[in-house]
Amino acid sequence: MPRINKNNSVITPIVIFSVEPERQQNLIDIIIDFLPDVEKQAGFVSASLHKSMDGEKVVNYAQWQSIKDYEGFLENPNLQSGRTKLSEFNRPDSHIYEIAISESKVGIPSISKGGLTHIAEFRMQPENQARLVELEQENVTIAMEHPDLLSATFHRSLDGTRTINYGQWRSLDNFDLLLKEPKYESVREYWKELAENEFHLYQVVHTVGN
Structure with a gap:
């Protein structure tokens, strides 16, 4: 079972596909x-596939x-067949990440x-990333007050x-509280002068590795 540990030594490629809803399952x-x-x-640790509930995204964490190791995988000519099938879909937004902040109730x-x-x-823009991370650190505690955010x-x-926020939820029934309640206002606003934001709600549909 993949674990999200700030203190581990792995690197985290996050690949985000935009897809037509009728093709989402085909891509998965x-x-x-x-x-x-x-x-x-060599060097593979884990992969976790997520499908957005609106049908518009597929994410591989x-x-x-x-x-x-990751660059070796990308350059391996023996994997071209799989890449060719994926090339039939929109080019994904793919970056390599490290964990900057982690808060958990579990x-x-x-x-x-x-x-x-x-x-x-x-x-x-790269010059804004460090400040955005600072503000994310300041606001994550407020977000974690939501009873369903794990x-x-x-x-x-x-x-x-x-930057990417990966939030795990007990239930999404009350997710809208984060978007509406006054107590979470700063969580909704802190990034607006520094970045563009897009979020979707997902379900994990497949995992391999640990």
Whole structure:
């Protein structure tokens, strides 16, 4: 079972596909068929597939031992067949991340099939990333007051252009409280002068590795 541990030594490629809702399951099936070959690559740790509940996104939250291992996987010519099938879909937004902030009510968070998450992607100019991470640190405690939010983990991309909040939820029934209640106002506003934001709600549909 993949674990999201701020103190581990892995790198975290997060690959976000935008997809037509009617093709979402097809994309997931192609990735699942490709994963047995990926698992054999040196340095592979885990992969966790998420489907957005609106049908518009598929996210692979992956873990590798090192950037060198991940680049070796990307450059491996023996995996071209799987890549060709994926090239039939929109080019994904793919970056390598490290964990910057992690708050949890359940110890070290783990990713399991059926889990409920929201993944919020922040896009910014590199000169704004450090300040955004500071503000994320200031506001994560407020967000964690939501009774159904189990963990919130902020990742920063190594190229400086992204941060991602990976939030795990007990239930999404009351998620809208985060968007409406006055007590969470700062959580909704802190990033607006620094970044563009897009978020979707997801379910974990497949995991491999640990």
